[in-house]
Amino acid sequence: MLARELSTPALTVDLDVLEKNLQRGAELWRRQGVGLRPHTKTHKTVEIARLQLAHGAVGLTVAKVGEAEVLARAGLDDILVAYPIMGEEKLRRLARLARARRLLISLDSETAAQELSRAAAAQNATLGVLVEFDAGAHRCGLEPGPALVALAKAIEKLPGLKFRGLMSFFGNVWGTPEQRRAEAEHVAGRVARGLEAFRAERMPVEIVSGGSTPSAEFAHLIPGLTEIRPGTYVYNDLNTYYQGACGLEDCAVRVVTTVVSTAVTGRAIIDAGSKTFSSDLLGSGPKSGYGYVVEAPDASLIKLNEEHGHLDITQSKHNFRVGEVVTIIPNHVCATVNMHDEILTLRQGEAVGCWKIAARGKVR
Amino acid sequence: MLARELSTPALTVDLDVLEKNLQRGAELWRRQGVGLRPHTKTHKTVEIARLQLAHGAVGLTVAKVGEAEVLARAGLDDILVAYPIMGEEKLRRLARLARARRLLISLDSETAAQELSRAAAAQNATLGVLVEFDAGAHRCGLEPGPALVALAKAIEKLPGLKFRGLMSFFGNVWGTPEQRRAEAEHVAGRVARGLEAFRAERMPVEIVSGGSTPSAEFAHLIPGLTEIRPGTYVYNDLNTYYQGACGLEDCAVRVVTTVVSTAVTGRAIIDAGSKTFSSDLLGSGPKSGYGYVVEAPDASLIKLNEEHGHLDITQSKHNFRVGEVVTIIPNHVCATVNMHDEILTLRQGEAVGCWKIAARGKVR
Numbered sequence: 001m002l003a004r005e006l007s008t009p010a011l012t013v014d015l016d017v018l019e020k021n022l023q024r025g026a027e028l029w030r031r032q033g034v035g036l037r038p039h040t041k042t043h044k045t046v047e048i049a050r051l052q053l054a055h056g057a058v059g060l061t062v063a064k065v066g067e068a069e070v071l072a073r074a075g076l077d078d079i080l081v082a083y084p085i086m087g088e089e090k091l092r093r094l095a096r097l098a099r100a101r102r103l104l105i106s107l108d109s110e111t112a113a114q115e116l117s118r119a120a121a122a123q124n125a126t127l128g129v130l131v132e133f134d135a136g137a138h139r140c141g142l143e144p145g146p147a148l149v150a151l152a153k154a155i156e157k158l159p160g161l162k163f164r165g166l167m168s169f170f171g172n173v174w175g176t177p178e179q180r181r182a183e184a185e186h187v188a189g190r191v192a193r194g195l196e197a198f199r200a201e202r203m204p205v206e207i208v209s210g211g212s213t214p215s216a217e218f219a220h221l222i223p224g225l226t227e228i229r230p231g232t233y234v235y236n237d238l239n240t241y242y243q244g245a246c247g248l249e250d251c252a253v254r255v256v257t258t259v260v261s262t263a264v265t266g267r268a269i270i271d272a273g274s275k276t277f278s279s280d281l282l283g284s285g286p287k288s289g290y291g292y293v294v295e296a297p298d299a300s301l302i303k304l305n306e307e308h309g310h311l312d313i314t315q316s317k318h319n320f321r322v323g324e325v326v327t328i329i330p331n332h333v334c335a336t337v338n339m340h341d342e343i344l345t346l347r348q349g350e351a352v353g354c355w356k357i358a359a360r361g362k363v364r
Numbered sequence: 365m366l367a368r369e370l371s372t373p374a375l376t377v378d379l380d381v382l383e384k385n386l387q388r389g390a391e392l393w394r395r396q397g398v399g400l401r402p403h404t405k406t407h408k409t410v411e412i413a414r415l416q417l418a419h420g421a422v423g424l425t426v427a428k429v430g431e432a433e434v435l436a437r438a439g440l441d442d443i444l445v446a447y448p449i450m451g452e453e454k455l456r457r458l459a460r461l462a463r464a465r466r467l468l469i470s471l472d473s474e475t476a477a478q479e480l481s482r483a484a485a486a487q488n489a490t491l492g493v494l495v496e497f498d499a500g501a502h503r504c505g506l507e508p509g510p511a512l513v514a515l516a517k518a519i520e521k522l523p524g525l526k527f528r529g530l531m532s533f534f535g536n537v538w539g540t541p542e543q544r545r546a547e548a549e550h551v552a553g554r555v556a557r558g559l560e561a562f563r564a565e566r567m568p569v570e571i572v573s574g575g576s577t578p579s580a581e582f583a584h585l586i587p588g589l590t591e592i593r594p595g596t597y598v599y600n601d602l603n604t605y606y607q608g609a610c611g612l613e614d615c616a617v618r619v620v621t622t623v624v625s626t627a628v629t630g631r632a633i634i635d636a637g638s639k640t641f642s643s644d645l646l647g648s649g650p651k652s653g654y655g656y657v658v659e660a661p662d663a664s665l666i667k668l669n670e671e672h673g674h675l676d677i678t679q680s681k682h683n684f685r686v687g688e689v690v691t692i693i694p695n696h697v698c699a700t701v702n703m704h705d706e707i708l709t710l711r712q713g714e715a716v717g718c719w720k721i722a723a724r725g726k727v728r
Contacts, residue, residue: 007453007728041670063671083671084624086635086687089371108627111686132627139672140625140633171669260448261504263472263496269504271450275702276727279643305535306405306698307427307447308503322475323450334670338639338703341725361705363640364371 001351003256004325009272010256011340013355015347017252018048018234025216025233026055032220037061037080037209039231042334044359045343046074048234059104061229065090065097066362072101074358080104080209082167082229084112084132084140090364091119095160098125104207106167108132108142113155120160129155130167130209133194135187137171144194149201165207165226166194173215174283177244184218195224214243237333238292239283251329253343254294255336257309259324268299268320270309272328278335279304291328296320301328365715367620368689373636374620375704377719379711381616382412382598389580389597390419396584401425401444401573403595406698408723409707410438412598423468425593429454429461430726436465438722444468444573446531446593448476448496448504454728455483459524462489468571470531472496472505477519484524493519494531494573497558499551501535508558513565529571529590530558537579538647541608548582559588578607601697602656603647615693617707618658619700621673623688632663632684634673636692642699643668655692660684665692 003012029036035058040049049060049071059078062068068079084107085094097103098120105127107113113129120127131151134141142148148166155163168191173183191208198205210225213232219225232239235253236246255276261269277290289301293311296318303310309328313320320326330336337343338360345353367376393400399422404413413424413435423442426432432443448471449458461467462484469491471477477493484491495515498505506512512530519527532555537547555572562569574589577596583589596603599617600610619641621634641654653665657675660682667674673692677684684690694700701707702724709717 007451009727083635084686086622086624087371108625109686112624115687132625134628138628138631139669139674140627142627258450260450260476261472261496263504263506264498264502267502271447272727274642274644274699278638279645279699280638281643305503306702310503322448322473323479335638335643338670339725340727361703363373363636363704 003346003349003351006256006344006351008256008258008325009276010344011337012254012256012344012346013235013252015345015352017250021234021236021250021252022051022055025230028217029219029228030056034219034225035227037227037229038234039082039211039229040067040071040359042231042235043337044357045355046071046076046358047355049076052234058227062359064362064364065093066364067359068097068103069093070359070362072097078102080106080130082106082211084108086112086115088119091115095119095123095125095127098127099123104128104130104164106130106132108140108151110151110154113151113158113161117158117160126160126162128164129161130165130207131155131163132167133190135168135170135172135190135210136183137169139169139171141168144190145197148194149197149203152203165205165209167209169211170215171212173212173218175243180214180243181218181221184215184221187215188222191222191224213240214245217245232333235333238329238331242282248292248329253330253333253337255328255330257326257328259320259322259326262320262322266312266314268311268313270311270326271307272309273307274304275306276339277304277309277328277330278332278339280332280335282331291330294327294329296326367710367713367715370620370708370715372620372622372689373640374708375701376618376620376708376710377599378616379709381614385598385600385614385616386415386419389594392581393583393592394420398583398589399591401591401593402598403446403575403593404431404435404723406595406599407701408721409719410435410440410722411719413440416598422591428726428728429458430728431723432461432467433457434723434726436461442466444470444494446470446575448472450476450479452483455479459483459487459489459491462491463487468492468494468528470494470496472515474515474518477515477522477525481522481524490524490526492528493525494529494571495519495527496531497554499532499534499536499554499574500547501533503533503535505532508554509561512558513561513567516567529569529573531573533575534579535576537576537582539607544578544607545582545585548579548585551579552586555586555588577604578609581609596697599697602693602695606646612656612693617694617697617701619692619694621690621692623684623686623690626684626686630676630678632675632677634675634690635671636673637671638668639670640703641668641673641692641694642696642703644696644699646695655694658691658693
């Protein structure tokens with residue numbers, strides 16, 4: 001069946017583009033000398049996690065215990081839970097998992113470390129811990145400096161835990177290539193400050209993990225970085241495109257939709273709204289709406305109701321008709337994928353299979 | 365288990381509040397003399413659909429064929445698919461369903477009617493059709509007037525279809541009570557114009573269905589309306605609250621979260637982001653962020669990453685601590701519920717059960 005014959009809305013991935021993205025990333029980061037531990041939040045799909053490992057990833061990243069469980073059940077190993085997990089029930093599951101798989105976890109407080117230690121000790125498990133520092137995104141993470149060393153030392157004293165290194169999210173590296181390069185240099189300074197504090201105490205730091213797709217091409221500008229955690233690079237999206245980090249042809253995920261109404265002048269309504277795309281707007285670049293209309297780039301997806309996408313067609317030369325198939329590249333592919341239970345795989349425009357988005361909905 | 369002991373993030377519904385909302389709505393619309401055909405998109409839960417029918421609903425509303433299938437499988441009947449379904453595969457399923465259940469469907473084009481008729485005829489099924497008109501929301505729907513009659517007549521000639529009446533979405537009724545009342549009067553004019561066109565042709569209109577929660581309290585201002593399709597009223601949310609259509613105590617759904625980091629000055633990070641709440645901002649009222657913090661209303665949920673909620677605590681008197689439980693009332697409850705596979709039921713702060721959000725993810 002051809003993509004345009006699919007029942008809509010259909011979340012699709014072009015396997016040729018996916019494989020090119022996987023390979024291009026793997027080569028770039030091998031050249032840059034950093035280990036790749038991709039964040040699986042983008043795809044939440046076991047099949048793609050396997051492909052990433054086959055392309056040389058040193059391990060995998062998740063944000064939730066439930067996501068780690070999905071990967072572990074599929075036989076995958078060496079998983080970083082890049083999130084300060086709190087709460088007895090989740091920590092119990094995490095410790096149980098650590099008895100069967102190599103696990104790393106990040107945190108930035110003694111409270112989180114103590115709770116984790118209690119859970120690990122109760123099950124005779126050992127978890128590697130990365131101390132999170134703030135590289136400029138101002139989300140989680142301690143100020144790079146002595147506070148990091150103090151927490152690392154506290155961790156070393158807690159049963160069931162082993163200090164393995166540092167972690168940060170580089171969410172501040174965003175925008176044009178020039179903006180991103182400048183911000184990556186700022187990050188480099190903060191990484192250096194963090195590492196310096198450990199050197200002063202002669203305390204070894206085995207892993208230094210940095211995050212995000214927009215920062216990943218500048219990994220070589222950040223001395224000391226041993227691992228990176230890009231997520232979006234496997235699929236790419238309009239956010240990646242408008243930052244100049246990929247071409248439109250590198251966007252592997254497209255949503256196939258159908259025009260269901262043209263009754264209102266100047267509008268074409270497609271059968272995909274915020275429950276298909278999410279409501280995420282572009283984080284940078286031209287604010288042109290909720291997605292890119294492949295068949296008619298001069299039409300704008302200006303508004304999303306839950307199941308209605310509003311195309312403004314007043315500036316479009318395309319003649320929109322009810323029943324017509326229209327393909328959309330989403331703004332934020334991680335959020336879009338998270339709306340769906342499955343993704344249809346395409347090869348040269350032909351539907352060839354279907355992958356379960358197995359870790360979707362694992363909110364805990 | 366108490367709500368604050370739940371593993372987080374946890375989507376919860378207070379059953380006492382839910383029942384009060386169900387009852388209050390049922391009484392209001394009985395008094396106003398309109399039939400209630402609630403839109404199940406808000407909850408996507410069979411248990412609540414049953415409660416709505418028990419409270420006197422004349423039927424149910426969905427947007428997707430897959431949602432109708434979930435309700436039908438649970439034994440429920442008389443379902444309006446308030447959406448112009450297009451595409452062979454979905455229409456085939458819809459026609460199959462129509463052999464076992466009473467179905468209504470809305471549409472606004474001859475193309476959609478012809479496709480539906482073809483599918484219905486192929487399976488010897490009959491579907492009731494509501495012609496959609498634009499009452500001012502400018503989404504779907506024909507201009508009220510002769511165009512409606514022309515489509516109704518075309519439908520009457522098509523095998524497998526029966527013209528049953530008119531439908532519209534009252535999305536333009538939004539804002540303060542005064543704004544909503546004025547807009548409801550505008551809607552009333554457009555409904556009258558639509559009905560007048562049918563009277564002129566001596567063509568009976570059995571059903572006139574109007575939509576949305578913010579418009580529902582003004583149903584009595586719209587002569588000719590026979591049914592309404594509110595969705596949000598069962599749960600309510602900040603959008604409803606800021607429009608003056610409910611109190612905070614009427615918001616039945618709350619998300620229980622945990623503070624996971626306070627490392628960055630002025631911030632507390634909770635373990636719930638856009639993959640827990642959706643990215644929906646408020647459609648009206650104070651733009652105070654992504655939700656209401658019950659324990660500390662002076663803190664603002666100013667930003668959501670996928671799994672991180674950023675609380676701006678610079679103006680808050682509350683002393684946020686890592687591990688602390690924080691409860692959030694979401695902006696848009698339909699979008700939030702749609703992120704989750706299940707909702708935990710509470711009775712006086714105690715978790716008493718769990719409902720499957722069975723129609724979630726039925727994108728087709």
